[in-house]
Amino acid sequence: MGWFGSRSRREGVPIEPALLAAAAENPGGSVAEIDSTYVDDPNGYVPPEAIRGAWLVDSSGxxxxxxxxxPRHGVPQDDFSRLTGPDHWLGWLGDDPAIAVREGIEESLRAQVADAVxxxxxxxxxxxFLTGGRRRSEDDQVMLVTRAALAAPFALSVRTTQHGRSILLGVFSWAAVNLASPEARKDRHWFDLxxxxxWAGERLxxxxxxxxGEDGTADL
Structure with missing residues (x-):
């Protein structure tokens, strides 16, 4: 609750049965108020922005x-900081790795439902992350990156005409090979819910x- 704002006292204590039941289960804690505009299932993954605030609960529940x-309540936003924050080379994803991964995720979803947004x-x-390469020659200390991959755990919200909004959890994986020869480069995505x-890291x-289709061991 450290990222919540200042406390206030509201007129009247809420009497909604669900809130009272949750309070009884959290004596001395708090019960979050979820904004149903952004989340259909409050028992599933809830993005921080979808929490309006929280009722404090006394020791008797x-x-x-x-x-x-x-203070963060509002429309949920993308957050790729855990992808771009680590000091790991992501040049194989282009100038903006976050956009590249987001587009890869959306492409994976649209392969299943064409109008997914x-x-x-x-x-x-x-x-x-995995990165592999080879030396340009036996005497050359410069390494050429030949392959790279990542597995990124995600939560996301997707809308389709048939199903409306769905919040999904899983891991998006991306592998690319032949990076030293752009004309022969191959990429593949995996979208595991x-x-x-x-689990995804072991398969990377x-x-x-x-x-x-290579055998042997790369310098990963």
């Missing part, structure tokens, strides 16, 4: 009447080799 506003994407953890980063190296 009852709302105190004190309320903390969330991504409302927001949040990268939830630092991705797993309901899996964790460890086999996927990067599956892409170009």
């Amino acid at each position: 009852k709302p105190t009447g004190e309320y903390q506003e969330n 991504v409302e927001w994407v949040k990268i939830l953890e630092t991705p797993r 309901g899996v964790g980063l460890d 190296q086999e996927r990067i080799y599956e892409l170009d």
Whole structure:
């Protein structure tokens, strides 16, 4: 709750059964008020911006009447800071890695539902990265990057005409090979729902080799 704003006291203590039940389960804590404009299932993933604020709960599990506003409340926004923040080379993704990954995610969704529109994407953890290369010659210390891959855990909101809004959790993986020969470059995306980063990370190296059919070991 450290990112919430100042406390205020509201007229009347809320009596909604769901809020009172949640308060009873969190004595001494707080109960968040979710904005249904942005989230259909408050029991699933809730982006920080979709929280209006929180009711404080006393030690007996009852709302105190004190309320903390969330200064971040509003339309959920993309967050790729965990992708771009680490000091890892992402030049193979172009000038703007965040845009490249977002477009890759949207492309994966539209391959399944043509009119899918991504409302927001949040990268939830630092991705797993792989980078491999070779020396230009036996005596040359300069390395040429020949292959790279990443696995990025995400939460996102997508809208389709048939299904409306859905909030999805999973891992988006991207591998590219033949990076030293742009004319021969090959890329592939994997969009795995309901899996964790460890699962996707374990498959990243086999996927990067599956892409170009190589055997042996790269300098990863």
